[in-house]
Amino acid sequence: xxxxxxxxxxxxxxxxxxxxxxxxxxxxxxxxxxxxxxxxxxxxxxxxxxxxxxxxxxxxxxxxxxxxxxxxxxxxxxxxxxxxxxxxxxxxxxxxxxxxxxxxxxxxxxxxxxxxxxxxxxxxxxxxxxxxxxxxxxxxxxxxxxxxxxxxxxxxxxxxxxxxxxxxxxxxxxxxxxxxxxxxxxxxxxxxxxxxxxxxxxxxxxxxxxxxxxxx
Amino acid sequence: xxxxxxxxxxxxxxxxxxxxxxxxxxxxxxxxxxxxxxxxxxxxxxxxxxxxxxxxxxxxxxxxxxxxxxxxxxxxxxxxxxxxxxxxxxxxxxxxxxxxxxxxxxxxxxxxxxxxxxxxxxxxxxxxxxxxxxxxxxxxxxxxxxxxxxxxxxxxxxxxxxxxxxxxxxxxxxxxxxxxxxxxxxxxxxxxxxxxxxxxxxx
Numbered sequence: 001x002x003x004x005x006x007x008x009x010x011x012x013x014x015x016x017x018x019x020x021x022x023x024x025x026x027x028x029x030x031x032x033x034x035x036x037x038x039x040x041x042x043x044x045x046x047x048x049x050x051x052x053x054x055x056x057x058x059x060x061x062x063x064x065x066x067x068x069x070x071x072x073x074x075x076x077x078x079x080x081x082x083x084x085x086x087x088x089x090x091x092x093x094x095x096x097x098x099x100x101x102x103x104x105x106x107x108x109x110x111x112x113x114x115x116x117x118x119x120x121x122x123x124x125x126x127x128x129x130x131x132x133x134x135x136x137x138x139x140x141x142x143x144x145x146x147x148x149x150x151x152x153x154x155x156x157x158x159x160x161x162x163x164x165x166x167x168x169x170x171x172x173x174x175x176x177x178x179x180x181x182x183x184x185x186x187x188x189x190x191x192x193x194x195x196x197x198x199x200x201x202x203x204x205x206x207x208x209x210x211x212x213x214x215x216x
Numbered sequence: 217x218x219x220x221x222x223x224x225x226x227x228x229x230x231x232x233x234x235x236x237x238x239x240x241x242x243x244x245x246x247x248x249x250x251x252x253x254x255x256x257x258x259x260x261x262x263x264x265x266x267x268x269x270x271x272x273x274x275x276x277x278x279x280x281x282x283x284x285x286x287x288x289x290x291x292x293x294x295x296x297x298x299x300x301x302x303x304x305x306x307x308x309x310x311x312x313x314x315x316x317x318x319x320x321x322x323x324x325x326x327x328x329x330x331x332x333x334x335x336x337x338x339x340x341x342x343x344x345x346x347x348x349x350x351x352x353x354x355x356x357x358x359x360x361x362x363x364x365x366x367x368x369x370x371x372x373x374x375x376x377x378x379x380x381x382x383x384x385x386x387x388x389x390x391x392x393x394x395x396x397x398x399x400x401x402x403x404x405x406x407x408x409x410x411x412x413x414x415x416x417x418x419x
Contacts (some may be wrong), residue, residue, distance in 0.1 A: 014282050015290060022298040029302050033309040040312040113319060137319045140253045140395035141373065 011048065045118055048132030049092065049103035052120035052151065056092030056100050064211045068203045077159050087204055091213075092120070099123050102208070104202035111188040113137035115146075117196060121162050125205045130158045131197070143189030153190065156180050162201050165194045220340060222346050224318060231353025237362040238404075239411045243329040248398040249325025255378055258366035259323065260314050263301045267324055269334060269351035270300040277337035277347035278291075283340060291337040293326070300325045319328050361407070368395045369401050 011082055066087040091103040101123050107116040116135040121128050131154065138144045146153050152173060159176045166179050167190055173181040182190035208214045244265075251261045253347040272295045276283075283291055299301045304322045307315035315322065325331065352353055371377055373394035375384035393399050 011284060012287070014279065014284070015287055015294070017277075018291060018294055022294055026298060026301055029305055033305050036309040037305070037312075040309070044312065135316050141392040142396075188237075 057092035108196040252366040258362040266355030273339040273347040273351035
């Protein structure tokens, strides 16, 4: 038995020492850069949210937990249907501390990869003020048009009702309603954004109402 | 091969031209095709690969006399994964937009055949100096090809280079296909054909 243990250590000592050394190196690196990485995430959220809610001075995370029961389907492939996640919802406050709207992160599967969005809604959560893209890797020249700030696709979401959205291949993209016109050649990406919004907007609205956070 | 058989000059030219990882060995095809829609992304990927190649070659070379044959691939992977993770964290901390743009392709450097190929065929058999030069040369060879490919694709797909510098004249109609995978395959195929033509003529 002791000879087997000796053989094990003789054969694997370098691997064990290297694992400890490299693990330590990664721990030190992560400790050094983790705050900056976290700050980058916060900055990106704040920058996108400020573009959507220009009157907000700061975005305050909620004390209450907003837990969403996901319905499943392609748009939430990353989480799995039937699972629940905690939504990142923040209250947009103006200089005097009044709520001027809401901004929240929502995500789901796109055509090529996961799409992560920042969505803003007005203080009563009746109207969406648009969305910004935190992360996406959609097809260059087609699906990535969802990233264009105030482009044809993003502009359609400004001022629409915070309710279920539908996609159409044809129609008037200037008309402000719940029917969104798809990007030509990127129907899957266009539909994915709608699926993500449909998955998150109404449940978040419901939870905020239940928690008495929305005052009509 | 031992140190005395390899010179700095021959190692350097091998990595950049005669054994160019992309054009001659056809290694690292995944990032070559996937991240060459723009020069900035290609350059970032190339610099990340240079960093990982140099560091992993150096470490593997230093521990080459201690490596057991049955554990060497595991040791290579452990070393490479460490430096790739450091490169990934660095990009997330200091170039967050580029990190988001490159998505999974930076972590995927771990399985890039160029890195493990150099660890196996050079660093595990040579001293640290030659191994570092080898890593630098193969990294530069990879980066140059990525940047050339990305320049062609970016100019033809947007009319610009580095996202802002207008190269093509005002009436130029962008070739959307060049930004898509088909553009990468066609351009790389033409580059490989050109290199084969040049090298055959020389022979």
